[in-house]
Amino acid sequence: MIPILLALAAVQTSPAPPLIPPDPRRSPTPERQATPAPAQAAEPEVPPEIADRYRACLDLIRATPERAIEMASAWRVEGGGSYARQCLGLAYVALERWEPAASAYEQAARDAQAANDPRRADFWVQAGNAWLAGDEPTRAVLAFDAALATPNLTDPLRGEVHLDRARAMVALGNLPTARQDIDRALQLVASDPIAWYLSAALARRENDLDRAQTDIRRALELAADNPDVTLLAGTIAGQRGDMAEAERLYRRVAEGAPNTEAGRAAQASLATLREVEVDAPAGASPPQPTPAQQPEPPRQSR
Structure with a gap:
């Protein structure tokens, strides 16, 4: 039992995606901003x-x-x-x-x-x-x-803007309004995996792990090969106590995208899990789980 609890604590304290991560399509790099967004009508x-x-x-x-x-x-x-x-x-x-x-x-x-x-x-x-x-x-x-x-404004672009607005609301600490924006975006861009990914991240922040699991599963259905989505799925699985699934998902990211930020976070999580499994002393009291310490997100989206 103690190794399991230690592993859970390790998942909660190991690197994971930002609580509301940036939308990777919104990177403010010149290459991305010189072209129209995917959901927008073609630029004149x-x-x-x-x-x-x-x-x-x-x-x-x-x-x-x-x-x-x-x-x-x-x-x-x-x-x-x-x-x-x-x-x-x-x-x-x-x-x-x-x-x-x-x-x-x-x-x-x-x-x-x-x-x-x-x-x-x-x-x-x-x-x-x-x-x-x-x-x-x-x-x-x-x-x-x-x-x-x-x-x-087209519905797809309106949905994308609501996702951006939700990230700003999280930065302001206004989680209820962020939830309203994301739920509105999900109505407008229901086939967008990043919308479900951001919704799962927000649900995790709201301590609603049931919704977080539901939404990240939907994101995985739409973007099974996205390392950021898979990383967050692993973190949510671990926080729900499914350590085997968390390890499987972390390993998939670590092996499939080793040179990405998500891949490095997955590698760190796997290393932490291995440490607690090997080093946990018999009869030791497990540490109390603490909120995840998130890495600084990239400077930003679009």
Whole structure:
């Protein structure tokens, strides 16, 4: 019995996914933000008269983002509008200068709104994710609310924005509102495995392990090969006392994705489980389980 309790404590204290992890599709890297989100309608083509300049700016971001800031700033002064501001935001993102990046995206959204440009919702989302990356969840919520207020927003994109807003609400400690946002997202993007993954993570935070198990199983059905989903499934199984299933899932991640953050967390969890199984002294009193110590999440989504 004692080794089992020690193993349970090990699962609860070993590395695991963040309590509400970032949505990997929302990474604020230039490569991801230069293209429309999966759930969004196709982005309007860049006008031919500025296409070369826009592409040159994006290429410069990958090579020398500091020079891209200079280029985009000059282009903005010359009337480059939302395209110049988007390039400016991407350059700041490349340097992890989150506040000016968010400000550039917000102004791009306002320019797009004035021009009735459908990209304005995506700019607001990019701004919100930059604010989240900069530890400004209150400003992130305002940006996500602006995105949700955009007319004719598609249901898939609306669902994705609710997921982003939920992450901001968790950062603010507002779990009830985060749950409302995630439940709304599940209605709109029920086939999205990341929505179920985030819902399971929130349920775990809410100490609702039954719902956490139900939701992570659904995520696994939709994305069986996703190491982050599988890692969280292992953690939830362990917290429910199913150590054999936890070990099986951790091993699957450790062997299938050894060089990822999830793979390294799974390897650490397996090592901890082995230690308590081998080293637990007979008759020793088990340590009291404590809340999981989560690793710092990546700087952020979209």
